[in-house]
Amino acid sequence: MKKRQRDVRLIRAGIQLAFFIAAPSLFSTAFAGIKSIFLAIAAGQPVEWNSFLTVTAVLLIFTCFFGRHFCGYACAFGAFGDVMYEGFAWIWTKCFHKKKKPALSEKLVHRLQKVKYIVLALILLSCLTGVYGKLTGTSPWDVFSMLTAGRLPNSTYLVGIILLILIMVGMCTQERFFCQFLCPMGAVFALMPILPGALFKRNREKCPPKCGLCKKRCPAHLDIDGDTAMSGECLCCHACAATCPRKNIHIGTTEEK
């Protein structure tokens, strides 16, 4: 059983690494498309199609049909978060041996998941009011993308650097901390109508009573039940399907394959 989980994780890590090298800026490009719509409206101009919007549209349409596999497998910032989280967990076990790593409670996780909508709203509002132009140097994404491009951000990026460090600290405490709680693009993805056939489902009748392993293992602590109000939070990491001792979780169908 452990081997299955490790295989799934290794395949995912490989794909994440490939995307990290090939397209480390896809997530911010996609969000730049969203921003460009609001910047055009703020400038009183018609919204014109641009190369950012092409990336945004492709990712959003892909998400509608196949779920948030972009978040789980392709996003460079998500991969960065995984490295931070798993690296910290590894160091923790080395230092404290079997002691359990502190974790955020389920209730708190679900509350914090709403924060990203506030982040999204604030950024788009700043675009609409024209404040956005004055915010250069405050984006942790800019700092991150400079670092992935092999450039050191200068002192004008101080706010962004501090925010990035804070986010990195958060990434150690909770799996996919940024993706779940703060990512404005994640907020957009979570609002997308993902086809019910692309969501993880479980055959509840076959679940042993009081198991709940999948929910415990899920970074977002979701009830894996297909189309729910929370189903947009699923990052498609496939951890639930790999964890389930009865192989009871599949995408789209409750039938066993």
Next chain:
Amino acid sequence: MKNQNFYMRVISVLLVIMAVLFYNSSMKAEENEKEIAALTDKVDTLQNQQSELLSALETIYTSRVQNQTASAADTAADSDTTDSVSTDSASADNSEADNNTTDDTTTDSDYVYKDGTYTGEAEGYGGTIQVEVTLAGDEITSINVVSAPGEDSAYLSQAESVINSVISAQSTDVDTVSGATFSSTGILNAVDEALGKAENK
């Protein structure tokens, strides 16, 4: 209802898309209206000018005809004189235009930049951006990005819109493209470098 969350989300996404499309079409309609107003204004002024010119020509012509009939000239001479009137005015225009061009040529030697094509380089997002700036008579006529190996294609094509603003402003002191700040700043710096090479010293 089954999958009610999905349907709710489909409806809200469609609403957002419709709102953007509605906004766009209303903006386009407004723009068209403005353009139509500007064009009708132009047509009106042109028509006024035309009628003024025609009436002026007519008064000249009739006064000539009156003069000539008074001096008992023949009708063939009439057409000649009207011709000469028009050619007169044309030559007057020409001489005016000549004056303008001679004014220009006097400043010719004081051009800030030499004519020609110059290349410049600057750091973009992920590497060096090389641009080619063509100058003619102190005017930036074209800017081309020759190579930008480190730029993401989506960002670069966004950043290239800064070129149009440079050409229309005839200055590199323009706003960078938001969302593609690094690439557009790189292009502006490269253009600056090229202009530095082109300077008359």
